[in-house]
Amino acid sequence: MSENNQPRDIYDAVADPTRRKLLSLLADVEEMPLHELTVQFQMGRTAVSKHLAILKDAGLVIDRKVGRETRYRLNAAPLREIQDWVSFYEKFWNRNFVRLKQLLQEEQP
The missing domain is CATH 1.20.5 (Single alpha-helices involved in coiled-coils or other helix-helix interfaces)
Known part of the structure; x- marks a missing residue:
């Protein structure tokens, strides 16, 4: 969640083209690890992680740890x-x- 323990505004979360592309990628699979998502963009892993954190704060993405890997999936609700x-x-x-x-x-x- 964002700094006030309030969920991030969903419209703000989907306003960015990178985040919309992340949602699109996650819509096509059950879940995807961060390293596979990162290769879809011309930015580093940290930048992709920040976008995923915004989507997670809005409730659009759910993550889970599998060993040292973080996997992400879409929550379209x-x-x-x-x-x-x-x-x-x-x-x-x-x-x-x-x-x-x-x-x-x-x-x-």
Whole structure:
């Protein structure tokens, strides 16, 4: 958790492209060790670990130790908050697409 023992904001956690790529990589596997994640980026192990820590603080990643290795897996449940927020605006877009379609049909000869 972050410094105030508050979970990190999920929107902040997914705002960074590196963290979104980490989530994408973890979505394709059951779990992945840090060294395998690190080779996917042009940054060092420490930098990748910091990104994973932010995702972990947001509840998006779960880690476990296997010997000296740390393995990470996706916990997609918190992403439901983002999905719910975006789906609220889907009504707006659908309504506007219907209006656009009507307008285009009216303009056709």
